[in-house]
Amino acid sequence: MSGSCRDLRDQMDNESVLDAFSALVSGGRPGYKTIIEKKVEVKKCSECLFILGGNEKFCPECGEKLATN
């Protein structure tokens, strides 16, 4: 009994993890939202997310051209 019970729990765990992961990948876009929120206070490279001082024209980390103004 304890064996099958354990199996069921593993299955449920896998499903809930998969659900959460799917929500992250498809619907929620938490990373995207985080970038937008932080863009207000901190300027970041759109390529590597290197935190910028705000006056750089190119990212010192990856060389990405930065949009100024």
Ligand SMILES: [Zn+2]
């Ligand atoms: Zn960069």
